[in-house]
Amino acid sequence: MIFDNILLGLTNVFAPLNLAAVAFGTGLGLLVGAMPGLSATMAIALLVPVTFVMRPETGISMLAAIYMGAMYGGSIAAILIRTPGTPAAAATVLDGYPMAQRGEAGRALGISLTASFVGGVMSSVVLLTVAPMLGWVALMFGPVELFAVAVLGMTIIGSLSQGSAIKGLLAGAVGLLLSTVGMDPITGIPRFTLGNINLFSGIPFTVALIGLFSIPQALRLIERDEVEAERINSFSDRILRPWSEIRELLPTMVRAGLIGIFVGIIPGTGGDTACWFAYNEAKRASDDKASFGQGNPHGIAAPEASNNAVVGGALVPTISLGIPGSSATAILLGGLMIHGIMPGPTLMTEYAGVTYTLLWAVLLSTIFMFVEGVIFTKACIFVTAIRNKTLSVAIVVLCVVGAFAINNSFFEVGLMFAFGILGYFMDKLSIPVAPLVVGLILGGMLDVSLHQSLLMSQGSWMIFLKNPISAALLALALFSLIQSTPMYERWKRERKARKEAR
Amino acid sequence: MGSVLHHALFAAFACAIAGYFFVAGNSMPASAGRLPVLLSVLVFILSGAMMVKAVRSSRQNSEQEAPEAARPPLQVTRVAAYVALIVAYIYCIPRLGYFIATPLFMLLSYLYLRALGIGRSLLISVGFSLFIYLLFVRFLKLPIPMGLLEPFLG
Missing domain, CATH: 1.20.58 (Methane Monooxygenase Hydroxylase; Chain G, domain 1)
Structure with missing residues (x-):
């Protein structure tokens, strides 16, 4: 069954339209990633409405390809203008820019491209093998286990979010709360709609995420005067690197790729975390630590392999359990939802055609990324020169038309903007937005599974503890909460101090 | 505090x-x-x-008393004025029509933010609106309100 579906996905992905969508998406991702100030998440959010006219597998493959392309694209700005194009390329700046300053910009970009390719291929292979197996296990889950999965997903995302765990959990709880707006899925009672008919079907998830990810970015781009960046406007050395150089870097790329996959699989963490883990690990393993920060090729290979490896890793829980591994995959899930495909274990069965095409599209986009990277990287230099204020206005226009496109409703344009302002203030207070988005997605699953479980147990909450899988998942959720508390941190510090004293 | x-x-x-x-x-x-x-x-x-x-x-x-990182100061007035411009833009779309409100919003924003000169602002505003028209109206067949331009573009 799984093998048949894998073959079905392979056949689908080679359909001319899907090939074109993946190629276009990857190229667009390269451009978006190269523009400082535009993140992959925002680009995917803005392009979700464009996928309306496409078949679900074509649209979702294009969005995944943007994600993959942007991960490499981010390094172009990092290497040439010392400003990461995406947060996931932040560590690349440390060694990429010094190498470019030495007149080896082509070499730095070539190492980055090859490392991105290696990381991308590794994570695609893991995605193609692990996700179907995990999805097969998840198929045995009933409402009790699904409730526990949703609780675990929320607690992990909340407690592992950047910044404070309390803020992450608060954002997640607000997201879950807002997801209950609209008709109750079991009784059909309208809830918290304020009598507004536009809210009867709930808060449109895509509208909320366009606002949350794009409007704050548009405001951030204009809120401070732009500082003129030092830049490298051209380069003459080759991007395609000789095998001897790649062979030497391969162990670093593979190690960083594994780190990226692992970090990606954990919900709530993404490329911005993985790149620093991988960079530090490469530095730790190196015999020449002093050269890190001065243009060491391992310092470029490690973060770039890891951030592309995150793409496949983050898609594993997204596809198999319906729990997004990162903000970008949350939006991919939203893209599926607007095509009527609901997140959860049924993604691997009822919608196998779409899901398995997506799995192959991730691998294909890695190959396109390498080819397009070799051809178009030089052409991407010009987009790094676009000014923030120019971009900001264009983002607002795209947000408005994108939010309107979903249901042809101006109410939703207003709602998008309200979420945008909320996101801007959350950003100012360092409250992560990703848990709120994931709360909006998982809220439906949590609500329905809670209803069904309590109906099965005739109102007894003990059903969640009597079921061994659910009890284990809830224990894990409790642990993820405990490990984010200051008490646990203090206990860990004291234990370390005691060990050192011995 | x-x-x-x-x-x-x-x-x-x-x-x-x-x-x-x-x-x-x-x-x-x-x-x-x-x-x-x-x-x-x-x-x-x-x-x-x-x-x-x-x-x-x-x-x-x-x-x-951690030292403040050297960054340009936050322009609160600019952000507030820009937000007001966006609100006015959203308000005007159903009344004036998307393809009048959009180039106008872009032009005013560019001029207010001093992002570009008048000529380039005009060119980008019209060019970008044209791109939106081709993508969303012609390609995606989205019923965007045309407002005053209904007789010409509707």
């Missing part, structure tokens, strides 16, 4: 939302109101915890 005030405002906002959900949820049948009520209690607790943490961090920061 500003940080504590900002956190307090956000906590109050979250509690106000949670308060509404709590009251309305309690007046619903148990099965429909159970989860929202539970979640509102969670929001109350976490808002309180966030406030406690903000006060503690503020005390620690005032003791340590």
